Amino acid sequence: MPQAATKPVPIPDDLSAPFFDGARDRKLMLQHCSACDSWSFPVRERCPHCFAAKLTWRQASGRGTLYTFTVMHQVMNPGFASAVPYNVAQVDLDEGVRMVSNVVGTGNDALRIGMKLEVVFEDVSDEIRIPKFRPVAG
């Protein structure tokens, strides 16, 4: 029997290592610029707002709202062949940055733009854990 393709597993690089290290500790780590007091995402070398050369890693609240989402049906990567239909979501974090993730813990039919979300962490391999989001209870 042919082995089923597995979902892609990110390979942290120097730049993104603090993000993935944080996720392993179940912390959502984002970069913050102390020069202009702003958060940024995704990970990069310097502040996209003021070009300050140093960004500091800080733990984000992990809270946000669902900005928009899609339910994917097309299999663009064999690792997702058995995952369709799955959601891809843009989450507006309370820190003011928008990140792409998946919403878990609820059916795709229950997704509503504007719903409150909180971060959870999911293992995608023995070494790598990634942030996802679930509806805030209540």
Add this chain to the structure above:
Amino acid sequence: MSNQPKGAIAGLGVTPMGKIYGRRSVDFAAEAIALALDDAGLQKSDIDGLLINANLSGDMDVRAQMTLGFENLSLVNVMSAYGSTAGSMMQYACMAIREGLAKTVVLVYADAPLSASRGAGQSYAGPHRYPLGGMAGLRAAYGNFGANAEYAMAARRHMHLYGTTPEQFGTIAVGQRKWAQLSPWAQMKQPMTMEDYYNSRFIAEPLRLFDCCLVSNGAVAVIVTSSERARDLRQKPVNVLGYAQCAPGDNLRTDRHPAVETGAKRSGEMAFRMAGITLDDIGTCQLYDCYTYTVLVTLEDYGFCAKGEGGAFVADGKLGPGGALPTNTGGGQLSGYYMWGFTPLSEAVVQARGQGGERQAPRNDFVLVSANGGILNFHSTIILSAQASGG
């Protein structure tokens, strides 16, 4: 009011499009350029400028000059703002000509991603396209591949804010299929009803298959020269009256909404001001349509209707044959052929010349062309007319 042309289109070449296998992009490019030269009544040796649109397959680089056999060019480059590039190429060609850097410039787009061994949907996909390092790997881990998911999320946001419906997206798709049936160049000729639209499978909700552009092997070439020189050539010159870019970017901050407020707004304002005309002067639109949603949001941002009213605006079928605003009259990228910004540009040339035959828009004094690249990151606008000015 003197709004002198910035330059003129003197030649157009469009190769056969679609599932034409076994040929390289650069070979399609050569065919398109030969067709454009013949169309213009020019010799290859008349060409002194070559601007190449970098394609998604990555096989059109500046060495194409040698494969194409051009010698002694005084202007050559590869350009990319993804799908928006056609507009910026037109700008740079006209500016170079006005500056005296070149006299006759070829703009070309060519791609050949389709092969017999895989489905069209996989043409730009596959594991090789998705690196796993760092943040790119994170994106892949979420299953966020290609443009489909991103445009689907943009469309969903628009639906949430303004009540835009699948029926309204479908109206765009059905209208463009009707146009495609009238175009000898279009890939998709079979009729499409609204029921067919609804029955097409979901790709990325809310987008169905028929909301998404085609994939094409082929090439388009356009020859640009001065408005004065174009008058002596074979075809009626199509003057370039206005052009502008707007690249909204996306810093992923929650106080900005590039998914629903695009670069068409600023780019359009600048281009119309340059051309000295208003929206009412536009007889036909050729709008970048990687997805049905792109057409709808572009119409809003150009100001044909208020923000959020794009759905209601298109609902009466005014974009289709017989409608009040004939749009994407060659079938666009949804039903015609997918050559990035060269899809709307090529059809705009046909319409401005009045060579559309069965699909000719009744009013063609001024033709509006949009191009869009990335995830609504880059936008360009061109206003074309066979008239000498907009004044």
